[in-house]
Amino acid sequence: MIKKYYLKILIFAFLFFYSNIGLSNNSINFIDMDILMNNSLAGQSIKKQLNEIKETNNKNFKKKEEELKKSENKIISKKNVINEIDYKKEVKLFNVKVSEYKKTREKIINDISLMQNKAEKALVKSLRIILSDYSKKNSIPYILSKQAIIIGETESDLTSIILEILNDKIKSIQIKKI
Numbered sequence: 001m002i003k004k005y006y007l008k009i010l011i012f013a014f015l016f017f018y019s020n021i022g023l024s025n026n027s028i029n030f031i032d033m034d035i036l037m038n039n040s041l042a043g044q045s046i047k048k049q050l051n052e053i054k055e056t057n058n059k060n061f062k063k064k065e066e067e068l069k070k071s072e073n074k075i076i077s078k079k080n081v082i083n084e085i086d087y088k089k090e091v092k093l094f095n096v097k098v099s100e101y102k103k104t105r106e107k108i109i110n111d112i113s114l115m116q117n118k119a120e121k122a123l124v125k126s127l128r129i130i131l132s133d134y135s136k137k138n139s140i141p142y143i144l145s146k147q148a149i150i151i152g153e154t155e156s157d158l159t160s161i162i163l164e165i166l167n168d169k170i171k172s173i174q175i176k177k178i
Helices: 002-023 033-039 041-077 084-137 159-169
Strands: 028-031 142-145
Touching: 028 159, 033 041, 033 084, 033 159, 041 084, 041 159, 084 142, 084 159
Parallel strands: 028 142
Antiparallel strands: none
16 A cells, blocks of 8 residues: 555656656756866876875885884794793784784875875865856756766767866865875
């Protein structure tokens, strides 16, 4: 009984909205967000900054891992030279250092991910403003993401136009370090 009621409401809503869209003269346009995020000057700026941060951190990680490996080898070489109690203390201290390194590394990786998310959100926020202005100026009621479109006319693709506007208005986005 309840299912039939919901089914009737769903069918009614679908027919109502489908008939309104089908009868309207409103154009539906779309943009490719991936192209805008990756090929815009601001998007490339974000990528470049993140790559530099990641490279610096990877060098630091490798350096620290080499230090830990040397320390581990040094402890192993002392195994038969020092007494068992001192050996266990050194192993315990080494394990604490390794644990701290892993926590620090994980925190840095998470911080980089947060920086990327914040920068991308800033770009999307700016892009929304640009899309809003563009749609008002050109009387475009709907702009959808290309990923939501199965088939569309190439004339409805606004990606290149929006990319030009985005590149003119926003050259780069500075990543805020955490």
